[in-house]
Amino acid sequence: MAVVLKAENLETFIGQYHILQGVTFEAKRGEITVLLGRNGAGKTTTLRTILGLNPPSKGKVYFKQTEIQGLPTYKTANLGIGYVPEDQGIFPYLTVEEHFKIATKGKGEEIAERIESTLALFPDLKTFWKKEAGFLSGGQKQMLAIARAYINNNELLLIDEPSKGLAPIVVEKVMETLKMMKGKTTIILVEQNYLMAEFLGDRFYIIDDGKTVLSGEMKELKENEEWRKKYLGIS
Numbered sequence: 081m082a083v084v085l086k087a088e089n090l091e092t093f094i095g096q097y098h099i100l101q102g103v104t105f106e107a108k109r110g111e112i113t114v115l116l117g118r119n120g121a122g123k124t125t126t127l128r129t130i131l132g133l134n135p136p137s138k139g140k141v142y143f144k145q146t147e148i149q150g151l152p153t154y155k156t157a158n159l160g161i162g163y164v165p166e167d168q169g170i171f172p173y174l175t176v177e178e179h180f181k182i183a184t185k186g187k188g189e190e191i192a193e194r195i196e197s198t199l200a201l202f203p204d205l206k207t208f209w210k211k212e213a214g215f216l217s218g219g220q221k222q223m224l225a226i227a228r229a230y231i232n233n234n235e236l237l238l239i240d241e242p243s244k245g246l247a248p249i250v251v252e253k254v255m256e257t258l259k260m261m262k263g264k265t266t267i268i269l270v271e272q273n274y275l276m277a278e279f280l281g282d283r284f285y286i287i288d289d290g291k292t293v294l295s296g297e298m299k300e301l302k303e304n305e306e307w308r309k310k311y312l313g314i315s
């Protein structure tokens with residue numbers, strides 16, 4: 081299966097702090113690749129490094145074989161990499177419709193088609209179409225953030241902790257939606273909720289102290305309680 085994104089030995093400083101000290105992983109087309117690790121391990125910084133928000137001091141990022149490390153973020157976005165940040169990045173005074181329209185590239189008919197096909201995956205958002213996003217629930221905002229990243233047929237989505245702050249029943253809904261997106265695009269998912277990671281992930285990489293320390297197929301981690309205890313502090 082084709083590799084859509086490959087990160088090789090990424091090192092990133094934030095100010096004087098050497099946060100990433102050797103992150104290596106790859107994401108294959110149509111799969112969900114999960115980045116796991118304890119709080120503060122460097123997962124968000126890894127996504128931000130790929131996007132050019134925290135450019136690396138060393139290492140390479142290949143997007144479909146083209147080197148993209150250090151490119152400004154507008155260029156990584158234009159290449160077809162969508163981002164759902166941990167804080168969702170929703171504009172509270174814009175309606176759901178305005179979020180969709182701002183995000184969608186293309187001309188009249190194309191925009192209408194993309195909106196329609198995206199709403200098929202996120203039907204709840206139709207109900208709140210004219211509502212300001214600030215009035216949406218946490219789960220609805222998360223759906224809007226994911227839909228906005230998905231709408232342009234991006235080849236790769238980087239999704240940071242979509243379960244964060246959501247009630248278990250809402251987490252289930254987000255999980256089901258991501259499951260439906262599987263195969264339609266390639267996803268790199270950062271997730272602290274292990275059950276969600278296990279449910280969705282094809283492959284995992286564990287980041288610890290800014291380095292990739294373990295990787296494999298998700299089912300290997302599912303079967304290995306010792307790894308889960310050692311690297312994630314869960315059984």
Ligand SMILES: Nc1ncnc2c1ncn2[C@@H]1O[C@H](COP(=O)(O)OP(=O)(O)OP(=O)(O)O)[C@@H](O)[C@H]1O
Nearest residue numbers: 094097099117118119120121122123124125126272
């Ligand atoms: N702007 C910043 N200034 C200084 N240190 C930072 C900054 N952003 C992140 N860090 C530090 O970098 C390390 C990695 O943070 P990062 O957010 O990438 O971790 P994470 O694995 O995503 O964890 P979490 O799940 O808690 O977000 C942490 O020690 C964090 O305190």
